[in-house]
């Protein structure tokens with residue numbers, strides 16, 4: 001998996017040096033991200049419809065989950081061992 005850099009340090013998967021430590025992530029359109037259930041994430045990506053957008057401002061990381069949130073296990077994404 002390519003290295004993913006991220007500055008969203010209140011995410012459960014964020015790690016020092018602005019690194020994403022998730023096993024996989026789902027980048028999608030804002031409109032899909034706002035309407036899909038928390039359980040829909042990277043593990044289901046192969047079966048999702050594509051979601052074209054116009055600019056980077058229309059995309060989001062669907063895998064984001066707030067540190068300490070009760071939703072950490074909602075989607076099957078895990079943290080890579082350090």
Ligand code: SF4
Nearest residue numbers: 006011014020061064
């Ligand atoms: S899951 Fe998304 S928001 Fe969270 S650290 Fe990784 S890239 Fe950033």
